[in-house]
Amino acid sequence: TDVTDPLLAELLDLGLEAARRAGALLRDGRPDDLTVAKTKTSPIDVVTEMDIAAEKLITGFLAEHRPQDGFLGEEGASSPGTSGIRWVIDPLDGTVNYLYGRPTWAVSIAAERDGETVVGVVEAPMRGETYRAVLGGGAYAGERRLAARPSPELDQALVGTGFGYIQSRRAHQADVAQRVIPRVRDIRRGGSAAIDLCDVAAGRLDAYYERGLNPWDLAAGALIAREAGALTGGRPGEPESGELTLAASPGVFALLQELLEELGAWHD
Numbered sequence: 001t002d003v004t005d006p007l008l009a010e011l012l013d014l015g016l017e018a019a020r021r022a023g024a025l026l027r028d029g030r031p032d033d034l035t036v037a038k039t040k041t042s043p044i045d046v047v048t049e050m051d052i053a054a055e056k057l058i059t060g061f062l063a064e065h066r067p068q069d070g071f072l073g074e075e076g077a078s079s080p081g082t083s084g085i086r087w088v089i090d091p092l093d094g095t096v097n098y099l100y101g102r103p104t105w106a107v108s109i110a111a112e113r114d115g116e117t118v119v120g121v122v123e124a125p126m127r128g129e130t131y132r133a134v135l136g137g138g139a140y141a142g143e144r145r146l147a148a149r150p151s152p153e154l155d156q157a158l159v160g161t162g163f164g165y166i167q168s169r170r171a172h173q174a175d176v177a178q179r180v181i182p183r184v185r186d187i188r189r190g191g192s193a194a195i196d197l198c199d200v201a202a203g204r205l206d207a208y209y210e211r212g213l214n215p216w217d218l219a220a221g222a223l224i225a226r227e228a229g230a231l232t233g234g235r236p237g238e239p240e241s242g243e244l245t246l247a248a249s250p251g252v253f254a255l256l257q258e259l260l261e262e263l264g265a266w267h268d
């Protein structure tokens with residue numbers, strides 16, 4: 001990729017290197033007897049020692065190169081910084097898959113400039129793929145330029161989704177999914193929001209939606225999806241957020257957004 005803005009080029013290089021190192025640590029350093037270190041919002045919302053180690057590696061590496069930048073990381077990194085750049089980090093997206101030795105997990109790193117996502121990197125070591133995007137510069141996996149799938153009819157769309165770990169919301173999320181299923185080709189629950197968004201970017205899904213994401217789950221992947229020509233958003237007229245995150249090929253986006261609005265997908 002040719003990134004003309006030298007600051008964005010630097011942020012991309014640092015994000016790629018931090019993600020590569022964390023991905024290698026997670027892939028090569030996964031203990032055979034890996035267990036849950038603690039739980040967060042509910043007993044199914046788990047954290048392992050490796051989530052924490054990966055976040056330490058990433059923030060340590062980035063802070064060494066850019067000490068003035070801010071951080072927001074799932075495992076606790078939080079500082080405003082003074083440079084106008086903030087790193088938004090999910091050190092291990094797909095912890096439940098990782099815990100069970102399932103391959104669908106990723107490291108997600110985004111850089112924001114004055115609150116706008118300008119760089120996104122999603123490293124998926126078990127796929128051997130690294131997805132990246134710079135604002136206005138397209139999305140890539142290695143040399144391959146990513147492009148969202150040509151839009152099918154909604155009833156021919158393969159739709160990814162996820163269910164948050166806040167247990168009180170899950171029955172309604174299941175209800176929404178149950179009503180989406182008869183309207184589309186099929187649904188998938190991969191277990192990593194960052195990879196779901198990159199799958200929309202790469203044409204491996206027509207669309208993806210989820211209620212209850214945090215900024216670290218979606219920042220990098222949403223930029224990658226947009227730079228691949230997909231549309232992203234939340235409820236009608238809103239940007240993607242914890243309320244609702246939707247990414248889709250342009251021709252499916254509005255119809256799916258309408259359906260999710262009708263089903264109250266953002267409700268608790």
Ligand code: IPD
Nearest residue numbers: 093094095162163164191192193
């Ligand atoms: C989770 C994954 C999952 C999604 C959850 C997220 P984590 O992130 O992205 O696919 O359904 O909402 O919390 O906890 O594995 O980083």
Ligand code: CA
Nearest residue numbers: 045046074095
């Ligand atoms: Ca988590």
Ligand code: CA
Nearest residue numbers: 090093094217
């Ligand atoms: Ca996550």
Ligand code: CA
Nearest residue numbers: 074090092093
């Ligand atoms: Ca995580």
